[in-house]
Amino acid sequence: MVELPVTLAGIKLHNPTVLASGILGVSASSAALAVAHGAGAVTLKSCGAEPRLGHRGPTILPVPGGLLNAVGLSNPGAAAVAHEIRDFRGRCEVPLVASIFGRTEAEFGEVAAIICDAHPALLEVNVSCPNVSSEFGTPFGLDHDATARITRIVKDIAGTIPVFIKLSPQAHNIGSLARRCQDAGADGITAINSVGPGMAIDVYTRRPILSNLSGGLSGRAVLPVAVRCVYEIAQNVSIPIIGTGGITTPEDALQMILAGATAVGIGTGVHSTGISIFQEVCRGLSEYLEESGFTGLDDIRGAANDR
Amino acid sequence: MTVEMSTYVVAEVSQQADLVKTIRLLDVPTAMPGQFFLIWLPGIDEKPISVSNQTSAGTEFTICGVGPWSTAMLQVEAGDRVGLRGPFGNGFALADNTLLVGGGMGVAPLRYLAHRLMEEGRSFDLVVGARDASSLIFREEFGRWGARFATDNGDLGHVGTVTELLSEMLRLRAYDSLYACGPEGMLAAVRVIADEHEMAYQLALERLMKCGIGLCGHCCMEGSGLRLCVEGPVLTREMLDGTAEFGLPHRDGSGRRRT
Numbered sequence: 001m002v003e004l005p006v007t008l009a010g011i012k013l014h015n016p017t018v019l020a021s022g023i024l025g026v027s028a029s030s031a032a033l034a035v036a037h038g039a040g041a042v043t044l045k046s047c048g049a050e051p052r053l054g055h056r057g058p059t060i061l062p063v064p065g066g067l068l069n070a071v072g073l074s075n076p077g078a079a080a081v082a083h084e085i086r087d088f089r090g091r092c093e094v095p096l097v098a099s100i101f102g103r104t105e106a107e108f109g110e111v112a113a114i115i116c117d118a119h120p121a122l123l124e125v126n127v128s129c130p131n132v133s134s135e136f137g138t139p140f141g142l143d144h145d146a147t148a149r150i151t152r153i154v155k156d157i158a159g160t161i162p163v164f165i166k167l168s169p170q171a172h173n174i175g176s177l178a179r180r181c182q183d184a185g186a187d188g189i190t191a192i193n194s195v196g197p198g199m200a201i202d203v204y205t206r207r208p209i210l211s212n213l214s215g216g217l218s219g220r221a222v223l224p225v226a227v228r229c230v231y232e233i234a235q236n237v238s239i240p241i242i243g244t245g246g247i248t249t250p251e252d253a254l255q256m257i258l259a260g261a262t263a264v265g266i267g268t269g270v271h272s273t274g275i276s277i278f279q280e281v282c283r284g285l286s287e288y289l290e291e292s293g294f295t296g297l298d299d300i301r302g303a304a305n306d307r
Numbered sequence: 308m309t310v311e312m313s314t315y316v317v318a319e320v321s322q323q324a325d326l327v328k329t330i331r332l333l334d335v336p337t338a339m340p341g342q343f344f345l346i347w348l349p350g351i352d353e354k355p356i357s358v359s360n361q362t363s364a365g366t367e368f369t370i371c372g373v374g375p376w377s378t379a380m381l382q383v384e385a386g387d388r389v390g391l392r393g394p395f396g397n398g399f400a401l402a403d404n405t406l407l408v409g410g411g412m413g414v415a416p417l418r419y420l421a422h423r424l425m426e427e428g429r430s431f432d433l434v435v436g437a438r439d440a441s442s443l444i445f446r447e448e449f450g451r452w453g454a455r456f457a458t459d460n461g462d463l464g465h466v467g468t469v470t471e472l473l474s475e476m477l478r479l480r481a482y483d484s485l486y487a488c489g490p491e492g493m494l495a496a497v498r499v500i501a502d503e504h505e506m507a508y509q510l511a512l513e514r515l516m517k518c519g520i521g522l523c524g525h526c527c528m529e530g531s532g533l534r535l536c537v538e539g540p541v542l543t544r545e546m547l548d549g550t551a552e553f554g555l556p557h558r559d560g561s562g563r564r565r566t
Contacts, residue, residue, distance in 0.1 A: 024532075026524035026562040029551075033532030045524065045562065053560040057353030058345070060518035062310040062392075071517065076563035204314045205349045205388050271310075271520045275537075 002289040004282055006040070006297055008240050008263050009162035009187040011095050011121050015040035016257070016285070016297060017278045020244050020267030021099040021124060021166070022046065022071065028088035034270070035092045038278035041263065042088075043097040044081060046126040049111050051077040055131070056211040063200050066219020066246070067268045070131040070197070070212035073101060078114035085118035095121030099166070100154075101129060103136055108150045112157040123158050125150060128168030128193035130216045141168040141193070144177050148184040155185035162187035164242060167229070169195050169222075174229050175236035182237045190242040190265065191229045195222045219268040222246040227255045234260025234302050248272055250284020257285075260302040309336050310520055312347060314388040318365055323444035326372040327412075328381050329359060335366035335391060339398030340420035341488075341511050341541045344368070345519045347390030348383070352376040355516045355536070358394070359415040359445075360422055369415040369444065395519040396540045399486055399509050403429045406482040408497055410436045410469050410489025416511055417488050418445050421452055434476060436469025436489070470496040477504055484508060495554035498547065509541050514557055525562065528552055 004015040019042040024030040031042040054074025061068045075081065081098065088096050098120035102108035112123060127150055128141035140146040147165065155163050165181040167174055169192040178189045194216025200209050208214070226245025233241055243256030244265025253264045269277045285297070294300055319331040338344070338358045346368060347353040354376050359369040372378040383389065399420050409417040414435055424431045433454035437443035440462035449456075456464030457472045465472045470493060473485075477500065484507035487497040494510045501508040514526040514535045521537035530551030533539060538546065547553055556565035 023522050024524035024527065024534075026558065027527060027529065029529045029532040030524035030527035030534075031532075033527060033534070036532070051561040051563050054517075056351070057517060058312065058347055058390075059353075060520070060523060061312060062520065064311075067522075071523070074517075074561050076558075076561045080563055200312070202312065202314050202349070202390060205390075207349055209312050209347070209390065211352070268522070271518075271522050275521065 002286045002294070002296065004285055004297060006262050008242070009122065009164070011162060013040035013095060013263060015282045016253070016263040017281055018097065018242055018263050018265045019043055020265035021097070021126065022069070023267040023270050028084045028091060031088055031096070032092055033275065034278065035094050037275045038282060039094065041095040041097060041121070043099055043124060043265070044084065045075055046073060046099040046101045046129065047075040047078050047081040047111065047115070048073060048101050048103065049078055049107055051075065051080070058209055058211060061200060061209055061215070062271070065221030066217055067271065068198050068200055068210060068215040068217055069194065070210050070215030072212060073129055073132055078111045082114055082118035085115070085120050089119065097122040097124050097164070099124040099126050101126040105140070105146065105150050105153060109153040109157055112154045116158050116161055120161065122162045122164055123154065124164045124166050124190055125154050126166045126193070128166055128171070130168065130170065130194060130197045131212055139168060142171050144180050147177060148180045151181050151184035151186050164188040164190045166190040166193055168193045169225050169229050175232035178233040179236040182239050186239060188240045188242065189233055189237060190244055191233055192222070192226045192245045194218045195225055195245070218246065219272060220246050220248050223248070223252055223255070227259050230256055230261050231259040231305065234305050247281065248277070250281050250288065253281045253285060254288060257297060257301055258304040260305055262301065310392060312390045312392050314390045317383055317385050317387050317389060319385055320383060323369065324442050326381065327369060327444050329367050329369040330383060330389070331365040331367050332389070332391070333365045335361070336394060337361070338366070338394035340423050341398035341416050342394035342396045343540065344391045344393030344395070345516070346380070348376060348379055349388070349390065351379045353390070355395070355519060357416040357511070358419050360419045369412070371412045392519060395536050397538065399511070399541050401427060401429060402484055404483040405429070405431045406473070406476060406485050407431055407433045408469060408473050408485060408487040408489070409433070410493040411438070413487070413489030413493070413511070414445060414449070417486065418448065420486060425452070432476065432482070434469050434472045436472070436493070468496070469493065470500060473497065473500055482506065487511070491554050507544065509543055510547070511541050512539055515560060525558060
């Protein structure tokens with residue numbers, strides 16, 4: 001049995017699977033459920049300064065090949081999330097990633113201050129939610145300058161807490177955007193957020209099903225997009241990457257790691273494979289390493305980039 | 308289970324009380340009692356509703372108008388279309404020699420359970436509570452099965468709570484286990500009584516649900532993290548033992564704990 005420990009910007013994970021933001025993670029208890037099923041780290045759902053109810057239903061909709069979602073950044077507000085972080089840290093050993101968003105660049109800093117006070121292991125900065133543009137305007141994550149500015153604002157506040165910037169696959173030249181984040185002080189990159197956005201229409205009522213009309217696509221169908229993004233980012237930065245998007249099997253996770261990811265985010269797979277996905281991916285990774293004669297994930301990380 | 312959304316024509320609408328109606332849909336996937344579907348009313352919202360009966364004549368959902376979605380659902384007429392995803396959740400395990408305890412709208416899934424127990428020839432008794440006689444839905448059906456009723460105002464049957472009636476029934480004879488669905492305060496009282504009698508139980512709970520497929524985390528119980536939409540909504544003693552928020556305020560749509 002080959003062990004799977006990884007170090008993510010100085011934070012030790014006993015395995016590379018990370019519960020992705022937006023899946024469970026509403027509360028310490030829901031995040032702990034993923035820990036109980038083997039997750040190496042967990043990410044909480046993104047929070048902003050104030051409580052938000054999000055969009056009306058349907059907000060989450062399975063479609064062939066994946067899932068459309070437009071939850072609308074529902075969250076109980078940073079102060080309540082800070083409480084959940086403390087609760088989690090009192091109960092679980094595995095690293096917790098807190099995820100933040102802001103309606104303005106300054107708000108990213110305000111939210112980061114409240115959250116960092118609760119000492120998450122890592123801070124993820126969600127500049128790339130595709131589902132609130134009617135309210136927030138174009139995601140900051142599509143604008144390289146704005147993303148770099150937000151990175152700097154958050155990093156100044158986070159201090160020693162590593163800061164990961166979560167990027168959108170819709171960003172132009174994601175490799176160079178990741179480089180801008182690194183230059184602005186980011187300790188890591190999470191890629192990718194959901195794809196599209198997409199739309200599903202009910203043919204009998206002849207209307208879009210999601211209340212937000214459109215929503216980000218996740219799940220198996222987006223894996224190739226995510227792998228390509230992680231591959232390009234890895235060629236442009238030296239900071240670690242949490243490769244997220246469509247991981248359903250151990251082979252999917254391997255593709256991410258071969259593309260250059262240090263850890264792998266798992267979200268929609270919690271539905272398509274089940275909550276056992278963390279253990280199943282780890283078992284498959286371990287078997288692969290053993291069969292191929294490798295001693296750890298460090299032996300294969302980014303191997304597809306070396307050719 | 309159909310996780311993707313499909314729309315169905317409403318075959319029939321019937322009314323059980325002032326603000327309570329039942330819609331019947333055809334060709335809905337087979338569900339166990341206690342399982343639920345997410346029902347989409349286009350342009351309004353999507354909410355989880357348990358099956359109140361399922362036969363060859365169709366699948367019924369009973370809805371009480373309390374908020375924007377359910378109030379709009381009361382306007383739905385035969386021929387309209389609603390969307391469905393499901394069935395979701397674990398449902399009740401069917402057992403012999405049981406006592407069913409229902410309160411308020413919680414009687415809807417127990418109605419389907421009772422139908423299924425009858426079909427399978429499993430013996431059961433039934434106690435049902437409501438505010439008053441006019442809000443006691445499916446009274447005739449329950450009456451045919453020998454149900455005993457409790458009303459807060461004494462309109463019908465026992466004057467007081469359904470859990471008082473439950474205690475009385477347990478003094479009269481022994482049952483192997485309890486099923487219950489209703490307001491969480493009622494369920495908490497049922498649990499205490501079941502513990503006193505060292506009886507097995509299956510309690511159907513309710514929480515806000517956005518996805519129905521175990522992803523959004525809104526229906527995770529404090530403590531255990533159990534997802535009511537996947538591991539629940541029917542919880543046994545073993546499942547409830549690790550749960551901290553039973554009978555207490557829970558999360559709203561933002562994820563905030565109500566106090």
